[in-house]
Amino acid sequence: MTETNLTQFTPEKHNRVRRLPERGVYDRDEIHAIIDEALICHLSFVQDGQPFVIPSNHARDGDDILLHGSRSSRLMQHIASGAPLCAAFTLVDGLVLARSVLHSDMNYRSVVVFGQGEEVVEETEKIKALRVITEHLAEGRWADARQPTHKEILATAVVRIHIASASAKVHNSPPADDEADYELPIWAGVVPFRITPGAVEPDPRLNPDIPMPVYVKHYTRKGWK
Amino acid sequence: MTETNLTQFTPEKHNRVRRLPERGVYDRDEIHAIIDEALICHLSFVQDGQPFVIPSNHARDGDDILLHGSRSSRLMQHIASGAPLCAAFTLVDGLVLARSVLHSDMNYRSVVVFGQGEEVVEETEKIKALRVITEHLAEGRWADARQPTHKEILATAVVRIHIASASAKVHNSPPADDEADYELPIWAGVVPFRITPGAVEPDPRLNPDIPMPVYVKHYTRKGWK
Numbered sequence: 169m170t171e172t173n174l175t176q177f178t179p180e181k182h183n184r185v186r187r188l189p190e191r192g193v194y195d196r197d198e199i200h201a202i203i204d205e206a207l208i209c210h211l212s213f214v215q216d217g218q219p220f221v222i223p224s225n226h227a228r229d230g231d232d233i234l235l236h237g238s239r240s241s242r243l244m245q246h247i248a249s250g251a252p253l254c255a256a257f258t259l260v261d262g263l264v265l266a267r268s269v270l271h272s273d274m275n276y277r278s279v280v281v282f283g284q285g286e287e288v289v290e291e292t293e294k295i296k297a298l299r300v301i302t303e304h305l306a307e308g309r310w311a312d313a314r315q316p317t318h319k320e321i322l323a324t325a326v327v328r329i330h331i332a333s334a335s336a337k338v339h340n341s342p343p344a345d346d347e348a349d350y351e352l353p354i355w356a357g358v359v360p361f362r363i364t365p366g367a368v369e370p371d372p373r374l375n376p377d378i379p380m381p382v383y384v385k386h387y388t389r390k391g392w393k
Numbered sequence: 394m395t396e397t398n399l400t401q402f403t404p405e406k407h408n409r410v411r412r413l414p415e416r417g418v419y420d421r422d423e424i425h426a427i428i429d430e431a432l433i434c435h436l437s438f439v440q441d442g443q444p445f446v447i448p449s450n451h452a453r454d455g456d457d458i459l460l461h462g463s464r465s466s467r468l469m470q471h472i473a474s475g476a477p478l479c480a481a482f483t484l485v486d487g488l489v490l491a492r493s494v495l496h497s498d499m500n501y502r503s504v505v506v507f508g509q510g511e512e513v514v515e516e517t518e519k520i521k522a523l524r525v526i527t528e529h530l531a532e533g534r535w536a537d538a539r540q541p542t543h544k545e546i547l548a549t550a551v552v553r554i555h556i557a558s559a560s561a562k563v564h565n566s567p568p569a570d571d572e573a574d575y576e577l578p579i580w581a582g583v584v585p586f587r588i589t590p591g592a593v594e595p596d597p598r599l600n601p602d603i604p605m606p607v608y609v610k611h612y613t614r615k616g617w618k
Contacts, residue, residue, distance in 0.1 A: 210435035212446035221437035
């Protein structure tokens, strides 16, 4: 990516939104916000010409994506190898039911990033990254939980993907039907979706004297309404 | 895939669950149910050695995944070309907060499938596929909505991916901490997640005499509780 400025990613070969370009977003803050709201990402890589895609936890640190896993995992070794990677972060906001089936659509916010992975080896850097990953899942958890030991850190691989290029696609609209179809006696509209936390399930082995933290009792994420 | 029997996919080179193999599932019905419950998939492909991953609507027809898009889309052309594809279907069921940060985890059901795309060209076959895709989003919608015209069908590409191999990974457990950590004064448990439909947003241009269909008013999906 040519960093022409700090507020926008530059549309280039891989990240340019070609299909429905009016939905393309290159604004850095908007892209960051989608990555941060997403609980997981889908990471894609190539081995022997075969594409693979796997769901993974992640976190964002500036313009870098952080991932972690077992050091013995061949997947983590591949991701850290510098091979080209692509990751998608997708928020499904609703189902758009148009009068004609082929104009039906989703409302969504999705980001695709391109980059290469690099292993984080230095121990304090690894701890910092694991903290960011933990806090991505539940803000406040790092300070409350048992932090990793030296041995655990050694057994854990942390990979940093610098975002070389990125784009978002955002669609948030009522149905867009052909003009003639608005006369048809067909219901049209949007069913919005959201992720909601259900009744918390304390560990069966939990000491009942230990209170439930606020970030568990009222679990929320930045961007959730 | 060698179809040794009808109830299981065979673990082979690409689909074998290597990391945490105890979470691996090859049962055909369980894999189908995850694909069917998922609103979208993440489709991965390779162009010039570069991996790409994009979110997409989908539907399942037996052991085939159906996708559709504009015929003029270069993406659809690539997907229909017979190039190797990989698709992931992921349901995020909860956040597992263990006493130690590195034992934190997600509860999830995820499927990864491998196969190649083939364009569906015959018009009645295309209509059948578009019906399956429409019904995947909202059961009952096809009969209610304006069905595609001959011209629209010509402009739409439908691609069928036969599942050559597949596997699921399923995790649904309370935290698994190191034995010594159970003594720590740290809260542990699961925050379950679900997708819930919000207040339906009728199209601003909707004729208010048209009633809201039941599948909109009480939107649900097979697998949702």
